[in-house]
Amino acid sequence: MTITNASDEAARWYARRHAAAPTAAEQAAFEAWRGDSAANAKAWAATEATHDALGGLAALPEMTALRSAARRPAPPPRFAPWRIAASVAALVAGAAGTYSLMSHRAPTTTASAVAAVAHYRTAIGEQRIVALADGTRMTLNTDSQIDVPAWQSERRIRLLRGEGYFEVAKDKNHPFVVETGAGDVVAVGTAFAVRKAGRGFSVALAEGKVRVTIPAVAEPTLLTPGERLAYDGVAVKRETSGAGEATTWLAGNLTFRDTALGDAIAEMNRYSPRKIVLDDPAAAHRKLTGVFRTGDVATFVAALTAYGMARIEREDAAEIRLKGA
Template sequence: MRHTVPNLASSGEPDAAEWVARLQNRPNDLGLRRDFDSWLKADPANKDAYASAWDAWARLGALSDEPEILAARARLKAELAADQRRRARPQVRWAAAVAALVTAGGFGTALWLATAPSDHAPAVAPAQTAQAVYRTGVGEQKTITLADGSVATLSTDSVLRVTEWGARRALTLDRGEAFFQVAKNPQRPFVVTADGRTVTALGTAFNVRVDPGKWSVSLLEGKIRVADPAAHNSVDLLPGSRLEQQAGSTWAVAAADVAALTSWRDGSLTFDDQPLAEIVGELNRYSVRKIRIDSPRVAATPMSGRFKTGDVSGFVDALSAYGAAKVKTGQSGEIVLVSP
C-alpha cells in the first residue's frame, strides 16, 4: 500500500508541518500547546500555513475506508476469534487489539490510527464578540483559538456561547463537553457557565461536561473555583481532581485520571474496567448510528482499553470476535448487542 504525502517543505511551510506532527503525537502536552500558541501569534501568516498543513495531514484520515484497512480489520477479527477458542472468555483489552491492527495494516494503517479526523481542523477566531456561538455535530470536534489566545476544544454534539468579552471573559456551555486552555490575564477573569454553575480561572486547563441530569468539571493544570450562585456554594479544585454532580445530589470531588477523561481530544476514548453499558453510552455520543444492549449480563460485562471515536464497526467486530456479545440489527437500523 502506497500513499503520497504532500511535501509541505516545498511550499515554504516546514514549521507548520512540524507543528501538526508534534501536536498529533503529543496532544495532551500543555507546554507544547503554549509554545504552539506563541508561534501562531508570532506571525499572522502562521495561521494560514498551519491550516494548510493540517488539511494535508487530515486527508490521511480517509485511509480507514481503503481495502487494505478493511482487510487488516478482517485479519484482526480472525486472529481474535482464534485467540477466543484458545482461552476461556478473556477480558477484552483494546490496547492489544489496536496494536494488532497496526501490525496487520502496516504503515498506512498506523497513520490512520494516529491521525485525527478531518473535522478536527482548528477554527481560529480573530476577534471576539458577545453572543458568538460555536457548535459541533455528532462525532465532530472543533478547536477554537479565542482572541486572547485561550483555546476551547469542543467535543461531540456541543454548543458553546461567548456571552461577555470585555473586563470579563465569559462563555456558556449549553450542551456537550469542552476543554479549555486559558491564557493568563489576572485583570480579566475567565468564566465558564455550565448548568447554572460557574468555573472561574486565570490561567489553567480544565474540562467541562454537561449531560442530562449530570455535570462535571475536571482539572488538568492550575487552579479553578467552581461555584453555584443559587446555592451559595463554591469549591476550589486542584490538578488531577474531578467534581461531579448528579441531579438532586451534592457535589462529589475526587482524584481522577484526567488525561483519560480528556482523551477524546485526540480522537480516542479510554476505558478502565468499566461496564459495557457505560462504554456503549459513551461511544453513542460520537456516532449517528447507535448501539443498544439487549442483555443485562452483556451490559454489566467489565472491559478496559482505548478505542477510536466514531468507529462503531470496529468496536462491535471486536466484541463479536471475542465472544463477548452477538451482534444484530434492530428494526430502526441500530446495532443490538445480545448474549452470545
C-alpha cells in the first residue's frame, strides 16, 4: 500500500528546488504548500535537517571511499533532471525497512476497560507508523516494543524496547508521557525521539519542548529544539546539536561522526538479520564517519574494506565476520 503524506510531498519539493532554481510561480506554490498546514511545515523542516546532516558529512575525506563503495549506475538520460532528483529524494524519505500503518482507537474509561493495554511491536528492519486516538503520530523504529494503556489524566505510553518518534497532538490538559523505566519524557505538543538502551535511554528533540525526569537525578531537565540528552544509568550527557543526526533513521539513514567502529557495527546490526561480527577488540575503537542506509550491511562492510578499516575474514547468509585491516 502506498502512503502519501506530508513527508513524501516535502521530499518532492526538495528534489524540485535543488534540481534547478525555482521560478517565481514555483516559489509561490511552495510557500503556499508549506503554509497550508503545520504538518507540511514540520515535514519540510525535517527534510531540510536530514539533507543538511548528510550534506555536511559529504565533504569529509572519509566519504570519498564510502561514495565509491556505494556508487550505483546512473539513471538513463531520458529522465529529466528533476525526476532523477525526485527518485533520490524518495529513497532518502523512505526507510530501507518495511513500513506499515496502524491506528490506535481511543481507550474507554469504564471500570472493565481501564486495565486494557494496546501492544505495538516491530521486527528487525521494520518501521511502523501508529496513529493514536488523540491525533498523535507515533513511528516505531526497528525491533521496538511500545505499550499504550488506557488514558485518563495523562496520555502515558511505555517504551519497553527500541525507539520511537512521537509527533504529539497538542492538549495542555493531558500531558503526553513516554515512560522508559529509567525516567519519563513529558510533552504537551512537540516532536521528539526516545530510545531505550541498556539501563538508560536517550531523547532527541526536533520541535517544541520536553521535560525529562530521571529519578536518579535531582532536577528535571528541559530540552529545547535540536538538543539531545542521553542517560546511561549513571550519568547524564546533554548535547546542544545532536538531535538531527540522532533522527536520520526516519529517512532510512544512519549517521556516524567520529563513532567507535564497534558502536557503529552494533547500530547497523539493529536493522538487519544478517549480523556483522568484529573479531578484533583493537579495531573496535577506530573512529568512523559516514552515512549509510539502514539494513544495508553489504555496502557498509564494503566501505570499511575500501577505507582500510577492516577486512572480511569469512561470511555466510547469517553473518559477516571481520578482522582489523
